[in-house]
Amino acid sequence: MLFDAGCCRCEGTAGPVCVACSNTFGDVGVVEPTQLSCGGASLAACRARFVLDQPMLELMRAYKYRGERRLGAWFASQMTSLFPLAVDHLAWVPTTPERLRARGYDQSEVLARSLGHKTGVPVARVLTRDSGDHRQTERGVVDRAGGPRLNVRDRVRGTVVIVDDVMTTGASLHVAAEQCRRAGASRVIGLVAAATPRRAGPGSSRVRSWK
Ligand SMILES: [Zn+2]
Structure with a gap:
């Protein structure tokens, strides 16, 4: 892209996200793992920075599909307020090798590395x-409960924060947390940039906030 100064969502002048756009985003904060539709059993805790509503979806699309890699540092700076204390390692939920090649970057790895830079916590390539394995975005929400196929690469220990861009059912984070525990983690905390609003109950289409 020729100019990278403007807002990634509205193309206004103050980027990567202008004040007007950032004021439209809803906060989430702490999410109890038991609130996740996947049950979140492998997660000790879970935190999400923004509600994945329409304005946030537009920004996330710019980050994932329009090459706006600079949003990674912006998201990470927004997520540091939710970063837990006493963390031994940072890891991320990897995208597929095909998407990495097509996109040029793994959006969740960029988040994790940027958070590592800001917090001083070492980043480990725990998962591949x-x-x-494209099921997470090609399948419907119900099918996503299965989660991605992730393999362990590097060993870790202690408390690990697992980072992802978006959380819907929590299934990806849950699978990633399980694998981090297999890699040696004693405790895994999920941290995502944005989470879809919670449904009010089984079968209900009414959307509730996470609080
Ligand atoms: Zn804007």
Whole structure:
């Protein structure tokens, strides 16, 4: 892209996110793992910075699909207020090798590395993802409960923060947390940039906030 100074959502002058756009985003904060539709059993705690509503979805699309990599540092700076104390390692939920090649960056890795830079917590490549494992965005929400196929690469210890861009059912984070525990973590905390609003109850289409 020729100019990278403007707002990634409205193309206003003050980027990467202008004040007007940032004022439209809703906060989430602490999410109890038991609130996740996947049950979140492998997570000791979970935190999400923004509600994934329409304005946030537009910004997230710019980050994931329009090459606005600079949003990674912006999201990370917004997420530091939720960063837990006494963390030994940072890890991320990897995208597929195909998407990494097409996009040029793994958006969740950029978040994790930027958070590592801001917090001083070492970042580890704990997980890898199989080629062709595109189920998370191609399948419907119900099918996503299965989560991605993730493999353990590096060993870790102690408390690990697992980072992802978006959380819907929590299934990806849950699977990633399980694998981090297999990699040696004693405790795993999920931290995501944005989470879809919670449904009010089974079968209900009414959307509730996380609080
Ligand atoms: Zn804007």
